Amino acid sequence: QxxxxxxxxxxxxxxxxxxxxxxxxxxxxxxxxxxxxxxxxxxxxxxxxxxxxDWAEFWAVVGGDGPCNQERLAKRVKAWDDGAWVREAAQAHARKQATRAQAA
Structure with missing residues (x-):
């Protein structure tokens, strides 16, 4: 169409x-x-x-049943976990900036 x-x-x-x-x-x-x-x-x-x-296989892979899906998700979770310190540091910095702004 x-x-x-x-x-x-x-x-x-x-x-x-x-x-x-x-x-x-x-x-x-x-x-x-x-x-x-x-x-x-x-x-x-x-x-x-x-x-x-094989469209059944194609859609299964798209839906998360692919041969590398578990590995991909595990790497994604590890990357998220490994980046926790960056997120925590950014939040601490934001809190520090907010405290300074309130004090000023």
Whole structure:
């Protein structure tokens, strides 16, 4: 519908194709492999063909059931905990400034 209204200029399929083509090029430079057995260059289209997207897996990852989710959350909690001293120092400074302002 966004395409019809002229709000969206490029379709999801086109954006996905651009993303895959760019990602494959980056993966080659980095020397990593991509986990899609159907991934192959298509000379006729001058673009990569790729396998079907498992939308159930996609939405599970988006919903927090991804393979790295626990690790990501643990790192986020650690970063929050490690930053407690900064927040405490900022609050102490704010209290000190407020006390000075009241005394003046």
């Amino acid at each position: 966004g395409m019809r209204w002229g709000i969206k200029r490029v379709s999801n399929d086109t954006l996905r194709q651009r993303f895959v083509d760019a990602t494959v090029a980056q993966a080659k430079v980095l020397g990593v492999s991509l986990p899609d057995p159907d991934l192959a260059w298509n000379d006729e289209r001058q673009a990569h063909d790729f396998g079907t997207i």
